[in-house]
Amino acid sequence: MSSLDRKLSRFAATLWHLLHSFRFRLALMFVAILALVLAGFSAFIYTRQVQINHAEEVSQLVSQSAQLVAYYEAQMASFESEREGRSASVPQSKLPLLPDNTLLAMIGLDGKAVLQQGPLQPDILSALVMKWQDSPDTLQPLSYTAPGQGKAAGTAYLFMVSPLQVEGRGVGFLLLANPTDPGSQLPRLAVSLTLGSLLIVLLAFGGGYWLANRALQPVQTIVHTAQRISESDLSRRLNLHRNDELGELADTFDQMLDRLQAAFERQRQFTADASHELRSPLAIIELESNRLLERKRTPEEYEKVLHLIQSENEWMSRLVNELLLLARMDAGQIALRSERVDLSEVIVDVTERLTPLAQARGVTLKTGELGECYAQAERIYLTQLLTNLVENALKYTHREDGLVLVESVRQVKDGQPWSLMRITDNGPGIPEEHLPHIFNRFYRLDLARARAEEGAAELVSSSGLGLAIAQSIAQVYGGKIEVHSQEGKGSTFTVWLPAARQV
Ligand code: ADP
Numbered sequence: 001m002s003s004l005d006r007k008l009s010r011f012a013a014t015l016w017h018l019l020h021s022f023r024f025r026l027a028l029m030f031v032a033i034l035a036l037v038l039a040g041f042s043a044f045i046y047t048r049q050v051q052i053n054h055a056e057e058v059s060q061l062v063s064q065s066a067q068l069v070a071y072y073e074a075q076m077a078s079f080e081s082e083r084e085g086r087s088a089s090v091p092q093s094k095l096p097l098l099p100d101n102t103l104l105a106m107i108g109l110d111g112k113a114v115l116q117q118g119p120l121q122p123d124i125l126s127a128l129v130m131k132w133q134d135s136p137d138t139l140q141p142l143s144y145t146a147p148g149q150g151k152a153a154g155t156a157y158l159f160m161v162s163p164l165q166v167e168g169r170g171v172g173f174l175l176l177a178n179p180t181d182p183g184s185q186l187p188r189l190a191v192s193l194t195l196g197s198l199l200i201v202l203l204a205f206g207g208g209y210w211l212a213n214r215a216l217q218p219v220q221t222i223v224h225t226a227q228r229i230s231e232s233d234l235s236r237r238l239n240l241h242r243n244d245e246l247g248e249l250a251d252t253f254d255q256m257l258d259r260l261q262a263a264f265e266r267q268r269q270f271t272a273d274a275s276h277e278l279r280s281p282l283a284i285i286e287l288e289s290n291r292l293l294e295r296k297r298t299p300e301e302y303e304k305v306l307h308l309i310q311s312e313n314e315w316m317s318r319l320v321n322e323l324l325l326l327a328r329m330d331a332g333q334i335a336l337r338s339e340r341v342d343l344s345e346v347i348v349d350v351t352e353r354l355t356p357l358a359q360a361r362g363v364t365l366k367t368g369e370l371g372e373c374y375a376q377a378e379r380i381y382l383t384q385l386l387t388n389l390v391e392n393a394l395k396y397t398h399r400e401d402g403l404v405l406v407e408s409v410r411q412v413k414d415g416q417p418w419s420l421m422r423i424t425d426n427g428p429g430i431p432e433e434h435l436p437h438i439f440n441r442f443y444r445l446d447l448a449r450a451r452a453e454e455g456a457a458e459l460v461s462s463s464g465l466g467l468a469i470a471q472s473i474a475q476v477y478g479g480k481i482e483v484h485s486q487e488g489k490g491s492t493f494t495v496w497l498p499a500a501r502q503v
Contacts, residue, residue: 022212022216022219023209023212023213023215023216024209024212026208026212026216027205027208027209027211027212028205030204030208030212031201031204031205031208034200034201034204035197035201038197038200038201039197042193042194042197045189045193046186046189046190046193049185049186049189050186053180053181053185053186054158054180057158057178057180058141058158060178061141061158061159061160061176061178062141062160064102064176064178065160065162065174065176066162068104068174068176069162069163069164069174072106072164072174073164073165073166076164076166076171077166077167098117098118100118101118101178101179101182102118102176102177102178103116103117103118103125103157103159103175103176103177103178104116104117104118104174104175104176104177105117105125105128105174105175105177106164106172106173106174106175107129107161107172107173107174107175108172109170109171109172111129111133113125113126113129113175114172124146124157125175127144127146128144128157128159128175128177129161129175131144132159132161132175139160139161139162140160141158141159141160142158142159142160143156143157143158143180144156144157144159144177145157155179156179156180156181157177157178157179157180158177158178158179158180159175159176159177159178160175160176160177161173161174161175161176162174162176218240218242218246218247218250219246221238221240221250222238222240222246222249222250222253225237225238226253229257234257234260234261234264235261236257237254237257238250238253238254239254266441269441269442270441270442273441273442273464274319274323274442277319277442277463278316278319278320281312281313281315281316282316284308284312285308285309285312285313288305288308288309289305289309291305292305318463319463319465322463322465322469323465325384325469326441326465326468326469326472329469329472329473329476330472332476334378334381334473334476337378338376338377338378338477339376339377339378339379340374340375340376340500341374341375341376341377341378341379341382341500342372342373342374343373343374343375343382343408343419343421343497344370344371344372344373344408346379346382346383346386346421347367347370347386347406347407347408347421348367348370349383350383350386350387350390350406351365351366351367351390351406353387354387354390354391354394357391357394358394358404361394361395361397361398361402362398362400362402363394363397363398363402363403363404364401364402364403364404365390365394365404365406366403366404366405366406367405367406367407368405368406368407368422369407369408369409370407370408371407371408371409371410372410373408373409373410373419373420373421373499374419374499374500374501375419375477375479375497375498375499375500376477376498376500377477377497381473381476381477382473382477382497384469384470384473385469385470385473385474385495386406386421386423386495388466388467388469388470389423389466389467389470389481389493389495390404390406390423391466392466392467392493393423393424393425393427393491393493394425395462396425396427396428397425397426397427397428397490398427399426399427401426402425402426402427403425403426404423404424404425405422405423405424405425406421406422406423406424407421407422407424408420408421408422409422410499413496416498417498417499418479418496418497418498418499419496419497419498419499419500420494420495420496420497421494421495421497422492422493422494422495423492423493423494423495424490424491424492425490425491425492426489426490427490427491428487428488428490429485429486429487429488429489429490429491430445430483430485430487430491431445431487432485432487435483435485438467438483439467439468439471439481440468441464441465441468442463442464442465442468443464443467443468444462444464467481470495474495474496474497477497477498478497478498479495479496479497479498480495480496481493481494481495481496482494482496
């Protein structure tokens with residue numbers, strides 16, 4: 001492809017882009033409307049001018065005609081007395097001086113022209129007389145356009161024929177004709193209107209395009225920024241700071257980017273945390289097995305390392321299961337099946353199952369008020385939710401008179417019935433600054449403490465996912481978990497679930 005071809009194709013692409021651009025179409029629409037308005041306006045002006053001219057010409061013709069009739073009748077009356085019994089006639093010398101383009105003719109009673117003045121060609125004169133004779137309203141001004149070729153072809157006349165009388169006796173007729181629009185005023189007006197309108201339309205197109213371009217500038221900014229934003233660079237913002245519709249659009253776009261960035265950040269953090277959590281047990285297994293394989297060991301040593309590998313494996317299995325559950329909840333896969341679940345039954349189940357753990361930790365686990373509470377959910381997930389909360393209460397309550405109380409109550413809030421599960425412990429409580437974060441994934445208050453406690457009660461893991469999972473389950477079923485905690489006094493976790501209808 002030669003450089004000329006390349007330039008041509010680039011030019012064609014730019015032109016195509018321009019012609020299909022919104023600003024071009026906007027300017028075009030604006031100009032089309034303006035052209036219509038101008039055409040209507042010009043047509044109105046032109047017709048008004050035609051009407052005004054016609055009215056002026058008619059009144060001029062009528063008054064000229066009346067004056068000439070009076071003049072000729074007077075002339076003829078004196079002349080008649082001299083030549084008794086002859087047809088209407090006036091000596092040529094007695095004809096009045098008329099404007100250049102005014103045509104005058106005197107027609108005898110037999111319809112033949114007797115006298116004429118002005119540049120009136122004989123064929124036009126006879127055509128005028130014929131038209132007058134054919135016309136039903138012979139005393140009104142009539143219009144006539146000369147046909148054919150020749151000098152007068154196409155000239156339009158306004159003419160009028162008035163009867164001439166001498167002593168009450170008709171002696172002939174006076175024909176007076178004026179060419180209409182002698183100064184070609186109307187064609188000039190039409191040309192001026194057309195040229196003026198075209199000029200205005202051209203200027204308006206230029207101005208309209210410029211305005212549309214200016215008005216759509218922010219859209220260009222939005223487009224360019226959006227093109228630059230990629231998954232890895234979500235930090236860019238439009239920051240248009242305008243108080244109009246485009247500003248609103250840009251703000252909405254920025255807010256959407258905020259949310260997207262936060263979601264990507266959460267996702268990234270989650271993946272990083274998950275791999276970090278899995279890395280240490282994998283490292284432990286690798287180190288221990290390498291160490292073991294360095295030389296021959298006693299069966300006790302093998303057994304010890306195998307136990308370690310088993311416990312790390314259990315930890316990883318649990319973590320992977322928890323991650324899987326969270327992923328499934330994120331994908332909205334667990335709310336599909338739901339049944340009417342009796343919360344008291346779930347509480348009894350969980351407390352019975354966790355009693356040995358409570359005993360091992362020297363904590364009293366008991367149920368309180370067990371009201372008739374039902375929720376629409378899947379039992380297995382509610383069991384998991386409650387297990388996480390009770391396990392936490394048992395895990396973190398390590399005092400001699402440790403007590404964990406689980407109860408269920410019905411409550412009406414904002415006119416809506418709720419089924420509540422409440423887990424109260426008299427453990428260490430959670431410092432206020434941590435409360436907003438404890439439901440975040442992998443959030444642990446005190447990693448060292450959690451690990452130490454985990455060592456003491458091997459059944460309980462501390463991944464930092466327990467509360468996140470519980471909260472997600474509650475949210476999947478339209479509920480939430482609230483926490484009230486006082487440092488040194490204990491914590492209360494309340495699970496709110498929309499109450500299922502009684503049957
Ligand atoms: P973990 O697996 O570490 O228990 P969770 O998501 O279940 O993770 O809990 C997050 C953090 O909240 C815990 O590390 C713990 O410090 C705090 N926490 C949760 N429940 C209680 C409770 N009943 N009493 C005191 N602290 C708690």
